[in-house]
Amino acid sequence: MRQIRYLQAIQEALYQEMQRDPRVFILGEDIRVSMRGTTRGFVEVFGPERVLDMPISEAAFTGFATGAAMAGFRPIVEYQIPSLVYVAFDQLANQAAKMPYMLGGQVRLPITYLVMGAGAKNNAAGQHSDNPYPFLLHAGFKVVLPSTPYDMKGLLISAIRHDDPVFVLCPAALYALRGPVPEEPYTVPLGVGEVKRDGSDVTVIATGHLVQTALRVAEKLAEEGIQLLVWDPRTLLPLDREGLFRAARRTGRVVILDDSNRTCGFAAEVGALLAEECFDALRAPVQRITRPDVPVPFSPPLEQAVLPGEAQLLQAIRRVLEGKAEPSVAVS
Amino acid sequence: MGISRELALEMYRRMRLIRRFEERVVELVNDNEIPGITHEYIGQEAVAVGVCAALRPDDAITSTHRGHGHVIAKGGDIRYMMAELMGRETGYNRGRGGSMHIADVQLGVYGANGIVGAGCPMACGAAYVFRRQGDRVVVAFFGDGAINQGVVHESLNLAAILDLPVVFVCENNLYAITTPIRSVTRNELWRRAEAYGMPARLVDGMDVEAVYEATVEAVARARAGGGPSFLECRTYRYSGHYTAERNLPYVRYRTEEEIEQWRQRDPIRTWRQRVLERGWATETELDGIDGEIERALEEAVAFARQSPWPDPATALEYMYAEPMEGIPARGWR
Numbered sequence: 001m002r003q004i005r006y007l008q009a010i011q012e013a014l015y016q017e018m019q020r021d022p023r024v025f026i027l028g029e030d031i032r033v034s035m036r037g038t039t040r041g042f043v044e045v046f047g048p049e050r051v052l053d054m055p056i057s058e059a060a061f062t063g064f065a066t067g068a069a070m071a072g073f074r075p076i077v078e079y080q081i082p083s084l085v086y087v088a089f090d091q092l093a094n095q096a097a098k099m100p101y102m103l104g105g106q107v108r109l110p111i112t113y114l115v116m117g118a119g120a121k122n123n124a125a126g127q128h129s130d131n132p133y134p135f136l137l138h139a140g141f142k143v144v145l146p147s148t149p150y151d152m153k154g155l156l157i158s159a160i161r162h163d164d165p166v167f168v169l170c171p172a173a174l175y176a177l178r179g180p181v182p183e184e185p186y187t188v189p190l191g192v193g194e195v196k197r198d199g200s201d202v203t204v205i206a207t208g209h210l211v212q213t214a215l216r217v218a219e220k221l222a223e224e225g226i227q228l229l230v231w232d233p234r235t236l237l238p239l240d241r242e243g244l245f246r247a248a249r250r251t252g253r254v255v256i257l258d259d260s261n262r263t264c265g266f267a268a269e270v271g272a273l274l275a276e277e278c279f280d281a282l283r284a285p286v287q288r289i290t291r292p293d294v295p296v297p298f299s300p301p302l303e304q305a306v307l308p309g310e311a312q313l314l315q316a317i318r319r320v321l322e323g324k325a326e327p328s329v330a331v332s
Numbered sequence: 333m334g335i336s337r338e339l340a341l342e343m344y345r346r347m348r349l350i351r352r353f354e355e356r357v358v359e360l361v362n363d364n365e366i367p368g369i370t371h372e373y374i375g376q377e378a379v380a381v382g383v384c385a386a387l388r389p390d391d392a393i394t395s396t397h398r399g400h401g402h403v404i405a406k407g408g409d410i411r412y413m414m415a416e417l418m419g420r421e422t423g424y425n426r427g428r429g430g431s432m433h434i435a436d437v438q439l440g441v442y443g444a445n446g447i448v449g450a451g452c453p454m455a456c457g458a459a460y461v462f463r464r465q466g467d468r469v470v471v472a473f474f475g476d477g478a479i480n481q482g483v484v485h486e487s488l489n490l491a492a493i494l495d496l497p498v499v500f501v502c503e504n505n506l507y508a509i510t511t512p513i514r515s516v517t518r519n520e521l522w523r524r525a526e527a528y529g530m531p532a533r534l535v536d537g538m539d540v541e542a543v544y545e546a547t548v549e550a551v552a553r554a555r556a557g558g559g560p561s562f563l564e565c566r567t568y569r570y571s572g573h574y575t576a577e578r579n580l581p582y583v584r585y586r587t588e589e590e591i592e593q594w595r596q597r598d599p600i601r602t603w604r605q606r607v608l609e610r611g612w613a614t615e616t617e618l619d620g621i622d623g624e625i626e627r628a629l630e631e632a633v634a635f636a637r638q639s640p641w642p643d644p645a646t647a648l649e650y651m652y653a654e655p656m657e658g659i660p661a662r663g664w665r
Contacts, residue, residue, distance in 0.1 A: 049464060052494075055490065057483075057490060059453065059486060060452075060456070060483055063483065063487070064453050064454070064456050064490060067455060067458040067459075067461075070437060070458060071457070071461035072461060073461050100652075101650050101651045102428055103425050103429060104650055106436075107437050142652075162654070163653035164652050164653045191656070
């Protein structure tokens with residue numbers, strides 16, 4: 001199969017869905033020029049009415065998408081950086097997330113929020129390096145975090161065709177990743193995780209770009225005879241609970257590797273679920289590797305110190321294998 | 333753009349219905365039959381009715397926390413409204429929303445809103461769809477308090493640059509909860525909209541005819557592709573910010589004289605007088621309309637009282653279009 005990059009998978013999914021359904025349109029900042037190329041050339045193909053450059057008014061264009069969805073269209077909203085969702089947060093958490101329920105089911109909001117540049121990249125510092133999905137999950141948004149070009153294309157198409165609001169986060173660390181992707185449109189269903197590598201010793205629940213980190217560590221440990229099972233939820237909500245529990249039960253030793261903040265973060269939710277549902281199968285305390293609860297610092301050695309990576313994962317794996325547990329944030 | 337007899341009587345009927353509906357709501361709140369927080373529209377009836385009289389049935393509105401008047405003016409069914417206020421399964425939102433979120437999307441009521449100004453960007457989004465599909469128009473209602481809300485300014489700008497068919501209707505009732513608008517703004521509210529590049533004007537919000545005529549002009553412009561307009565309707569709410577405020581005697585921010593002065597300009601009494609003067613109806617005919625309203629109101633209250641409470645087992649429904657673990661999916665009707 002042909003290999004393309006993660007960013008190309010995004011571009012292809014958007015393009016094919018715009019072609020498929022005239023109700024789909026895309027809005028955001030600098031969409032027509034498209035610095036990253038994901039919507040470059042779209043305005044020539046689909047016209048200025050379906051490719052809307054917005055003023056720097058994140059709250060307004062987020063609410064704009066809600067109104068357009070209520071009137072029957074299927075908007076795709078692009079945020080250039082993840083922290084922009086904070087600027088729009090009333091229109092997200094208090095409006096779009098609640099509207100279908102508060103209105104007693106009168107409306108469905110088929111909105112796709114595409115969050116570019118998720119996570120840290122090249123010392124972008126405190127306001128350009130977040131993974132804001134714990135806030136979004138708490139508000140009840142469906143959230144997708146694809147770890148490969150194949151998953152990105154299939155999950156993005158699923159999100160666009162889905163009748164609820166869905167956040168699709170695009171980790172900056174994966175932009176250049178290449179992988180096999182079919183040319184024709186296809187879907188990867190929401191709420192279905194995947195075993196990215198099977199193993200019998202330790203289960204690593206990894207999200208987003210950290211799936212690739214876990215796979216690299218698995219490769220190294222295999223040389224020592226330690227077999228990692230790497231499980232990728234792919235969708236954080238709805239969460240594939242059965243898949244998660246199967247992956248955890250297979251080894252009984254679980255490390256959660258997640259690049260969001262620690263307190264009430266995604267790893268905390270997964271850890272709680274495992275305690276509730278898989279306690280009998282656990283052979284060591286579940287380990288969380290997360291960011292600590294501080295902003296991502298600018299200076300390269302400081303940034304390196306707070307982001308979850310291979311070193312922390314190796315330490316946590318050794319701990320669950322020894323049956324000993326110490327709290328682990330990325331700072332060791 | 334003369335007003336027909338039929339329209340004149342319909343405007344009277346809707347203003348009177350709003351007034352009586354709200355007076356009944358106050359009683360039911362005091363009797364603990366309506367739970368939660370309600371904000372009455374009493375005094376401002378000419379705005380909602382004058383604006384909505386200029387709309388087609390397929391046009392849409394976004395509303396505010398003080399939204400009952402907008403829903404009635406747009407043609408909402410007071411039985412489903414009353415049931416919603418009482419938290420019943422037969423309510424517009426099946427009891428999931430209440431007063432501050434009441435909506436009838438099929439009727440073009442895209443929702444009251446508990447956050448000041450929050451409906452404005454949604455009005456823009458709906459207007460974008462309408463413009464692409466035909467010539468429908470959206471009215472965004474908001475109050476004077478919203479004029480200092482960032483998202484309102486963002487929406488004014490967005491509507492202007494995209495030539496959206498939106499009529500922004502600012503109901504300036506002079507107080508943002510208890511704060512006088514003159515203490516939090518330096519200029520005329522409508523002048524701010526002008527600065528975004530759209531026609532804007534001040535309208536007497538106590539005169540339904542003036543509101544109607546101003547809206548007809550703005551709607552015609554929007555329908556013809558001429559983009560958004562802004563109307564500042566100067567009006568007044570007779571009672572407190574919310575119903576239970578009357579139980580807080582220490583909350584004082586307006587004089588009795590001021591309230592009385594505005595009551596002298598009551599929009600319903602004024603319009604009734606004009607209808608009589610112009611020979612559109614007799615006292616007897618108008619009294620007949622009043623009687624019909626009383627009957628409809630009692631029917632609505634009875635409907636709500638007889639309606640079942642929502643089943644607690646359904647508390648998680650309607651959140652999603654597709655079921656999730658533990659959260660079933662249910663659609664509308």
